[in-house]
Amino acid sequence: MAKRYVGIDLGGTNLKLGLVSADGEMMESLSVPTEAQGGPDHVLARMADGVRQLAKKAGIKVDDIAAVGVGVPGPLDSAAGLVYIAPNLPGWVNVPVRDTLQKALGKTVVVENDANAAAYGEFRVGAGRNVSSMFILTLGTGVGGGIIQDGRLLRGASDTGAELGHTIIQYGGRLCGCGNRGCLEAYASATAVVARFREQAAVSDLSRQPDLECKDVFDAADDGNKAAARIVAETAEYLAVGITSIIHALNPELVVLTGGMMGAGDVFLDAIRRHVGALAFPSAWKVCDVRWSTLGGDAGILGAALAAEAFDRTGQRA
């Protein structure tokens, strides 16, 4: 039987699991509440149980699974599969995800940062499947990053590489959640888009909505709201500034954007491309492109599963 892998995307709200073939086909999937308030042991038990449920749903045994990959939302020692801290998961400090799951399931487990897992998924079977160097920006509450260099994840010397949301684009500028001023994340995350709109259009009915979301700002721009349109245009420009700095360092073949902002569509993407085209060195830009993710919300699951596949196949991390 062809080998099959499980990818797990550990989110603060839901655990998403997928049974994935060696060539990256999603054969079966499952989403269960994380129940994060139960603490790390409870969540780890739910992850193991989710793998069993998924196997059952797919009509196979857990023993038929070759290896399991997990994408986690926080800094970690990826070689040891130890999560240092997960800000959105209560009690997650120094949690031995790999060892606990390996013991519970009797399977090889690999653990990756979630943005790295998404980057690896896009690289293997998504927008980047024809390139060997790329980076991803995940545009959500924050701005995450993942880098593929020569076909492998660039994790860095202490697993802190590809923190691309903390590229400083405007020193002394907007305050970022990390404590610095001027990070890309402080301008171009979904949260920052809403904050910038509220500041610039403080007197409008829309900006006063307490539950205003990034999507609402983009929708208002589409409907002709000039303040919203200006915020959207500036967001494309800020993203281009950060992307340009990273292109100047890495000279990659592709930049992949993902997250909720994908709903903004190709007009927004084209605006980003135009700005990068104006800012980046022509010799770098001529071999590069900026594209939306093709895997969307599945990138993390697929990437985690394929990181497990790579480790199972080569004995080396993805």
Add this chain to the structure above:
Amino acid sequence: MAKRYVGIDLGGTNLKLGLVSADGEMMESLSVPTEAQGGPDHVLARMADGVRQLAKKAGIKVDDIAAVGVGVPGPLDSAAGLVYIAPNLPGWVNVPVRDTLQKALGKTVVVENDANAAAYGEFRVGAGRNVSSMFILTLGTGVGGGIIQDGRLLRGASDTGAELGHTIIQYGGRLCGCGNRGCLEAYASATAVVARFREQAAVSDLSRQPDLECKDVFDAADDGNKAAARIVAETAEYLAVGITSIIHALNPELVVLTGGMMGAGDVFLDAIRRHVGALAFPSAWKVCDVRWSTLGGDAGILGAALAAEAFDRTGQRA
């Protein structure tokens, strides 16, 4: 006989050549005027002649040289050894450096960007000899960059990687030679230090000196000139901002600074370290350091020679 290599650092004013052992010892060296006004063919003939002179000076035959490496100041196709353009060398457009020198000398020739060569030199036998990931910033007329990732040069998809001087730290800020506003180079090159001093201390005797150099500003700061001291302090801060963004992308083990600004010494270096320590993620900074080059002006020669050595030994580029 142990293998020997030649490294050539092609500058606008001088050609610097070194005979280098396989383990990076400089056995003999030579500097001759580039005579750039003579055009590419003349300069290439001088390079070949320089190799012959160097061999003679060392008491060996050209045939005793295993391979030759050249560092060039401009964008190139490093795989083909073709220099697209060298801004400081008249007439240098699409110059086949590798093929021409190989024919003239009957030796394997490799060609690298000069900042990449310097980075490789520091990595092999300089400040970075104990690390596997680092980047260099060359602080001169501009700010050049070179990246070592997993023990190899990160050249990028079109040999335009590591243009670290064009990390945008202040979008919309100072105009850079590249046409963008806010690049690190526009704040922290030797040229930018002088320009910023002239602007901020416009009425002083020192700032009116027509031949004012970066070193004069640093010396004045040492002598208690407050305007100069402020410029020096801000330069450390700007460098730290750019370094932090690059650390957040690459999470390297080391940052090496080189160029004329090395004369500023350890007080300046410590100021940079303090700022990076305040800006960079603790998990990235705890495994990293910022140090001065240990090879200084020889880094490019040694790096070019050792790039030739690596190619000779492995059949793959450094």
